[in-house]
Amino acid sequence: MARQNTVFKDAFNRCLLQLADTASLPSEPELGNVLGVSRTTVRAILARMEELGLIRWNKRAKTVLRQPKAEDYFPEDETNSLSTIIERSFMRRILAGGAEAGMQINELEIARDIGIGTTSVREFLIRFSRFGLIEKRPNSHWVLKGFTREFALELTEVREMFELRSAASFVTLPPEHPAWADLQRVEAIHHELLADIDNRYAEFSELDERFHLLVHRSSANRFIVDFYDIIAIVFHYHYQWNKTNARQRNARALEEHLDYIAALRSRDAEKVEAACRRHLRSARETLLQSIP
Amino acid sequence: MARQNTVFKDAFNRCLLQLADTASLPSEPELGNVLGVSRTTVRAILARMEELGLIRWNKRAKTVLRQPKAEDYFPEDETNSLSTIIERSFMRRILAGGAEAGMQINELEIARDIGIGTTSVREFLIRFSRFGLIEKRPNSHWVLKGFTREFALELTEVREMFELRSAASFVTLPPEHPAWADLQRVEAIHHELLADIDNRYAEFSELDERFHLLVHRSSANRFIVDFYDIIAIVFHYHYQWNKTNARQRNARALEEHLDYIAALRSRDAEKVEAACRRHLRSARETLLQSIP
DNA sequence: TAACTGTCTATTGTCGATAAAAGACAATAA
DNA sequence: TTATTGTCTTTTATCGACAATAGACAGTTA
Incomplete structure (x- = not known):
């Protein structure tokens, strides 16, 4: 048992989804690209699919025979690295x-x-x-060393430095930079969540990460971007086990994000700084309140 | 060969130095403290010293019999982890x-x-x-990813943010804080090196690390302090293989440090910022010049 | 009675082995 | 003649084993 074949199982499961709307599968290298694995693994997947009667496989011809059923998938916990x-x-x-x-x-x-x-x-x-x-x-x-108040303060101190600088550089991005389009998409999702906040407030965590990462990326500085990993993982796990007031907390953050996004789109450096500071301050307060 | 006994060999060599001016060695736990190893390793050291006829060892009595000779030491390359x-x-x-x-x-x-x-x-x-x-x-x-110009720029960008903030918090340390005494010692060494710069300019690298680490520590922020590791290792190895103008470069940096230290001791935040910026700018220039 | 030593156990650091996965190259098909 | 496949080799991820080292506990000494 030197190594589990989780890569294979995970890619296999994802490949079953690909089966949905085609009569045949593409070439091995292309499948490898789509799934992010090597040809060795692609061929293992194809072999298993043939074995299960999902496809007929003869050289270049990979004909879909039937759609996958629930029992064709590997159990999800066998696919975690x-x-x-x-x-x-x-x-x-x-x-x-x-x-x-x-x-x-x-x-x-x-x-x-x-x-x-x-x-x-x-x-x-x-x-x-x-x-x-x-x-x-x-x-x-x-x-x-513990998830203490000091830890949270040190973390947020650096986070605030980095995010303020990143936000400032965001407004200097040329209009054709893809970040602006990303920002628009992220903004749209904010509106969607707010419109149905009672049912979808739990999706905020992921959106939050996506938005802030987008901002940090505009710094074009690997140390700043990498540091965001720390923020993301700490927030992710911390709030996963700290759901008090989650709905209200997330609704407020969504509103703050929208102000922040509007400021970014105005390209007015002062407005950006003000909105960014406001959001960072309230994020820090929220975090500190949740630490005993 | 599961694990080399480099900890033992290194501690043994350091222990031989302890032999210099005593007639007998202290207790095992105390030796362990001094050398930073466990009693297990201390006892191995004592056993070897006895074997070589350096000491007579009987329970608490560890009498020094003779001073160590060059051949008693382990070769230095066997002590590297x-x-x-x-x-x-x-x-x-x-x-x-x-x-x-x-x-x-x-x-x-x-x-x-x-x-x-x-x-x-x-x-x-x-x-x-x-x-x-x-x-x-x-x-x-x-x-x-390569030691490129972009890398150097990203590194120094963060470094400048962190050092400016650390320097600013340095002046707020209470007068009895040990950092002030450390600063004085570091300043003295600067004068010593400058006085004999032709022979001792190579010692600058270590002093530079010591000084800047002292400044960064005053931030009391683990992320800022940890980041200084990156700076230190990059500068250390980079200048180890890039000795062009080392004497002149180091002399100039020493002068800048002295200005910077004087500013810190004045406790005048504006002076500190100015001196810090000046030094950081020239450090960045020097680094960039040495990258093709 | 407080610190030290003798002895024993548990954990860390490192290696070699091996299944899974990546990837190189020649043969093959469109 | 260019992309695809079949086959084979190399590298990665992971385990179990074991020497070095740390650390616990009881017995001993001052």
Whole structure:
């Protein structure tokens, strides 16, 4: 069991969706492009599809024989990559469960807990360490620094610097820059969510990430863009286990975003700064309130 | 050969220095503290010292019998941790050797090259990825993004934001804060180096890191402090292989630092900002000039 | 009785092995 | 003659194993 074939299973499931409205599938390299996998994996998928009687496969001819049924798909939890599994398990440990700052983190224990080898856990922790929530004692354990008030303040301090600068550079983008079109699409979704906020407020989290990432990208600075990962993951998991007032909180943020977007589209640097500051201030308040 | 005993060898060498001016060694826990290793390693060191006839060891009594000779020490290259070895080798590859942007990075090749396993190489690359110079294609290779002009500009943009803010918070530190004493010591070393610049200009690199780290620390923000790692490692390796005008360059930087330090000690926020900006501008110019 | 030592166990750091996935190259088909 | 397929090789992701190191606990010494 050196490596699970999760890439194959995930790509297979996605490929079943492709089957929907064609009588035959494209060439192997093209399928590989669409699914983001190599030809080796494409051929494994095709072989399995043939085996299940979904297609007839003879060299270039890949004729669809029938539409996929529910039981043709692999179970979703078999398609998660190991690093996703570790991330979820670890975030639950430190954000949802009561984890005090200063606690030791034990690689072996985590590995045994999830039922995997230590290598992947180590790699995850190393990747995770850039979020500033854990720290390594060389030749020894990791220390949890905790999702504390100080953490939130340090995080938002940098976030505010970066976002203000990014927003300022957004207005200097030439009108033909694709970011303007993206902004319009994002704005439209804001209106959609607001119109049906009672049912769709939970979709805000994803939209929030999309909008702010769009702003950060306009800085054209990899360090600024990469830093947004930290914000995104912290907000994502934190609010996943902190749903108090979610509907109201998200509605307010949507309104603030719309002001912010309007300011960006006005291309007036002062308005942008004002709207951006307003939103950042209230985002910070909201975050701080949710930390005991 | 699961793991080299480099921790032991390095601590042993450092322990030999401790032998200099005492007739007997302290307790095992205390030695462990001084050397930064566990008692297990301390006992291994004591055992070896006894074997070499350096001490007589009987429970609490650890009598020094003779001073260490050159051949008692382990060769220095046996004391480098594996991650240090990989780091050096990798930095030489990408900064010294002609490495073009877009080049693929092959874990197995690096591992074979150095003569180690792939695990450590992977871990190094993951840790290194936060420097923004490489990027992972999932399930596939890493891509070298190159030490380019854009990289330098993005790096210095963030650096300038962070350092200006840190310098501003430095002047608000209370007079009894240890940073002021550190600053005084750092200032003194600046004068020492300047007084003998022809012989000691090479020591600037280390002093530079110490000074700027001191400034960044006053931000009390882990993300700002951690970011300085990136600056430090990039400058360290870059100037290690780029010695043109080193003497003149360093002398000028020392002068700028002294202005900057004087401004900090004046506690005048405007002066600080001006001096900081001047130094950052010239540091950026110098860096950009050294990139083709 | 408080710190130190002897001894033992648990965890980390690193390797080699292996299934999965990527990718190179020649043969084939349109 | 250009893209596609068949086949084969290389690399990545992951595990289990094991030496080095850290750390726990009980017995010992001052």
